[in-house]
Structure formats: C-alpha cells, structure tokens
Amino acid sequence: MDIGTVVRDSGSTIHAKKSGWRSTQPLIDYKRCTSCGWCWAYCPEPAIRLEGGKYIIDYSFCKGCGICAVECPLHCISMVME
Numbered sequence: 001m002d003i004g005t006v007v008r009d010s011g012s013t014i015h016a017k018k019s020g021w022r023s024t025q026p027l028i029d030y031k032r033c034t035s036c037g038w039c040w041a042y043c044p045e046p047a048i049r050l051e052g053g054k055y056i057i058d059y060s061f062c063k064g065c066g067i068c069a070v071e072c073p074l075h076c077i078s079m080v081m082e
C-alpha cells in the first residue's frame with residue numbers, strides 16, 4: 001500500500017453521513033449569494049457542492065458545525081434550529 005492510498009483511505013468522509021449529529025442547519029440566502037465558493041472551501045465535510053452554478057448543501061453530510069456561516073463573506077448563511 002503506498003502513502004497516497006493510506007492518506008485517501010484514512011481522510012475521506014464521503015461514506016460517513018453526519019445528519020444525525022446536527023441540532024442546527026445552514027440555510028443559504030440565494031438572493032445575496034454570489035457563488036464565490038468560500039463556504040465550499042471551508043466546509044470540513046463533503047456537504048457543499050456546485051450544481052448548476054449554485055452552491056447547495058447536502059444535508060445528509062452536513063454536521064451543523066456552522067463554519068460555512070462564519071466564513072461566508074456576505075453573511076448570507078444562517079444557522080437555524082431543526
């Protein structure tokens with residue numbers, strides 16, 4: 001096994017859904033979102049992806065940490081109680 005295989009296997013969260021960890025969920029205000037991708041860059045899970053020119057949240061992978069809301073430069077992500 002080479003080092004690339006070790007890092008990829010130990011670091012991937014793509015098969016671990018996190019929706020059960022959450023008490024709050026992020027909501028994007030698309031009226032203000034400029035699709036800059038900052039939230040995608042900071043999200044520690046595979047929970048934000050670009051689809052049709054818009055960044056969308058996949059809630060099955062979102063753990064509700066709120067990092068995206070803190071890092072959005074336009075403050076257009078709100079964390080709301082579930």
Ligand code: SF4
Pocket residue numbers: 028032033034035036037038039040055071072073074075076077
């Ligand atoms: S960081 Fe904010 S403005 Fe940028 S894509 Fe995400 S929600 Fe939109």
Ligand code: SF4
Pocket residue numbers: 026042043044045047048057061062063064065066067068069
């Ligand atoms: S709350 Fe955390 S896990 Fe969910 S989309 Fe935002 S940064 Fe990613």
